[in-house]
Amino acid sequence: MRVLGATRSARLREAAEGARRALVGRRLWHISSTAAGGGVAEMLHLLVGYVNDAGIDTRWVVIDADAQFFAITKRLHNRLHGVPGDAGELGGDEGSHYRSILESNAAVLVRRVEPGDIVILHDPQTAGLASHLVGRGARVVWRCHIGADLPNAHTREAWNFLLPHLAECQAIVFSRAAFVPPELSSADVWIIEPSIDPLSPKNHSLAPDRVTDLLVRIGLLPGERPVSGTAVLGGAGPFSPGDRIVVQVSRWDHLKDMIGVLQGFAEHVVGHNDARLALVGPSVDGVVDDPEGSQVLAECLAAWEALPERARAGVRLVALPMDDVVTNALMVNATQRHASLVVQKSLQEGFGLTVSEAMWKSRPVVASAVGGIIDQVPPDAGVLLDDPRDLDLFGRTVRSLLERPDELVALGRRGRQHVRDHFLSDRHLIDYARLVEHVSQQ
Numbered sequence: 001m002r003v004l005g006a007t008r009s010a011r012l013r014e015a016a017e018g019a020r021r022a023l024v025g026r027r028l029w030h031i032s033s034t035a036a037g038g039g040v041a042e043m044l045h046l047l048v049g050y051v052n053d054a055g056i057d058t059r060w061v062v063i064d065a066d067a068q069f070f071a072i073t074k075r076l077h078n079r080l081h082g083v084p085g086d087a088g089e090l091g092g093d094e095g096s097h098y099r100s101i102l103e104s105n106a107a108v109l110v111r112r113v114e115p116g117d118i119v120i121l122h123d124p125q126t127a128g129l130a131s132h133l134v135g136r137g138a139r140v141v142w143r144c145h146i147g148a149d150l151p152n153a154h155t156r157e158a159w160n161f162l163l164p165h166l167a168e169c170q171a172i173v174f175s176r177a178a179f180v181p182p183e184l185s186s187a188d189v190w191i192i193e194p195s196i197d198p199l200s201p202k203n204h205s206l207a208p209d210r211v212t213d214l215l216v217r218i219g220l221l222p223g224e225r226p227v228s229g230t231a232v233l234g235g236a237g238p239f240s241p242g243d244r245i246v247v248q249v250s251r252w253d254h255l256k257d258m259i260g261v262l263q264g265f266a267e268h269v270v271g272h273n274d275a276r277l278a279l280v281g282p283s284v285d286g287v288v289d290d291p292e293g294s295q296v297l298a299e300c301l302a303a304w305e306a307l308p309e310r311a312r313a314g315v316r317l318v319a320l321p322m323d324d325v326v327t328n329a330l331m332v333n334a335t336q337r338h339a340s341l342v343v344q345k346s347l348q349e350g351f352g353l354t355v356s357e358a359m360w361k362s363r364p365v366v367a368s369a370v371g372g373i374i375d376q377v378p379p380d381a382g383v384l385l386d387d388p389r390d391l392d393l394f395g396r397t398v399r400s401l402l403e404r405p406d407e408l409v410a411l412g413r414r415g416r417q418h419v420r421d422h423f424l425s426d427r428h429l430i431d432y433a434r435l436v437e438h439v440s441q442q
């Protein structure tokens with residue numbers, strides 16, 4: 001692989017060969033709650049594709065569930081991040097609905113999974129499948145992509161709900177050590193950091209003309225658009241080709257604080273320089289496992305409409321079409337590449353792939369010092385905000401960086417190198433190969 005160089009490519013081949021030998025006659029399954037939208041789906045496209053190419057029979061199954069189930073699992077998601085999410089409970093009724101949906105999914109899965117197969121369950125939505133699959137003779141790993149740096153009453157409530165489902169897992173994977181609850185300290189816990197795929201449509205290089213074409217298609221730059229229309233919301237027109245643009249790409253989730261970015265930018269950046277802001281997320285009908293999406297997007301749109309005229313003119317909300325994952329990824333790629341600065345002002349973050357995605361494209365980043373973002377951004381390759389709720393700090397940081405073009409370039413260059421060293425797919429695939437070998441030998 002040209003991006004990796006000979007030594008890293010050889011190391012990767014060796015790890016893949018070890019996993020392939022360990023898995024002869026078995027299959028590797030990934031089970032998640034959605035095939036599109038969000039970091040888990042993003043990574044599974046990578047893991048499944050490359051691992052199949054390495055000769056390991058790998059399958060990916062998406063569970064089938066109703067709106068009530070996803071409301072419960074979104075509550076679990078929020079509480080694992082240390083916030084209530086909504087006012088609902090995680091009690092007996094929620095537990096029995098969660099179990100019954102996963103029982104129906106398990107009934108289908110146990111007819112496909114063979115004894116000895118290895119199954120990796122992703123996130124709270126799938127944890128309740130573990131005992132069914134262990135009963136079938138599979139080796140089961142649960143991978144948790146989220147968590148809070150400090151426990152509180154909400155995290156404890158979520159863990160009380162989940163822990164009974166995890167008792168039979170052979171191994172449990174977290175993205176960072178701080179996310180491991182004390183109750184799992186005697187389990188076989190692995191820390192595996194996520195990664196980005198430099199060759200995927202989301203991250204591969206794009207010629208400047210291609211970037212412009214994609215931004216025209218989105219509606220962020222002027223030009224002739226196909227009939228499908230603009231992805232820019234609220235009737236706003238495109239920016240000018242020479243405008244400097246600050247970008248945040250996220251799901252529409254309260255924890256990504258798109259509204260905070262909008263308000264902080266409108267109050268503390270607009271009027272101080274010529275920069276514009278684009279808040280970019282998926283079109284909300286495309287992400288089925290996230291019931292908050294449409295509500296958060298509507299709140300952002302209302303906040304944008306309430307801005308003074310001048311601030312509204314400097315901010316765009318963009319809902320990218322999700323009907324074609326490759327086009328969606330290319331649109332994200334082009335938007336990140338076009339940005340003068342990428343922000344990720346999350347209030348909590350499991351990992352935050354968008355940060356590494358931007359750094360890989362040599363974009364300077366301003367991001368919150370929370371969760372996995374802390375692990376991705378060393379001090380010389382981006383700026384971390386100690387208090388993600390401090391809009392004045394956010395605005396001042398963005399403003400002052402935009403005044404220092406040389407610093408922007410230097411941060412971008414060091415960011416790309418840091419991602420090359422730590423967050424590309426080869427390291428992640430090697431970590432997985434070791435895990436799979438380990439679990440298959442148990």
Ligand code: UDP
Pocket residue numbers: 037038039040042202249250251280281282283320328329332350351352353354355357
């Ligand atoms: N993303 C996307 N299309 C969109 C918005 C986001 O493909 O319209 C991707 C984004 O590029 C990243 C992932 O969704 O790869 C989000 O992952 P992250 O770890 O940042 O956050 P999560 O959504 O998992 O909380």
